[in-house]
Amino acid sequence: MKQLITFFVLACLISWLIWRPLYQHVFAWQGLPVLPYQHALGGLGPCLAAFLLTAFLNAGVRILLPSILRFLHFNGSISC
Numbered sequence: 056m057k058q059l060i061t062f063f064v065l066a067c068l069i070s071w072l073i074w075r076p077l078y079q080h081v082f083a084w085q086g087l088p089v090l091p092y093q094h095a096l097g098g099l100g101p102c103l104a105a106f107l108l109t110a111f112l113n114a115g116v117r118i119l120l121p122s123i124l125r126f127l128h129f130n131g132s133i134s135c
Contacts, residue, residue, distance in 0.1 A: 058112065062104055070100030 074097040076087035090096070110116040 058108065062101075062108055065107065066101040066104035068100075069103050070097045073097040073100065 073093065076089045077093060077097075079085065079087050079089075106116065109119070
């Protein structure tokens, strides 16, 4: 249960930190840059939270990352 709560808190925190410049006019913040498609980048918060929790809680990332890179390399998405 603790891991689930940590995931939700981390996912919301990452997403809202990315979305913060989009709401600067509401909270009277000035000077934060707004990137194109920043609203879509904020949607990656849950994915980043899951990846970070997997990395810190067990060795699953050591198995996952090489397989992703191998998949991308063999399918021609990455040209090395």
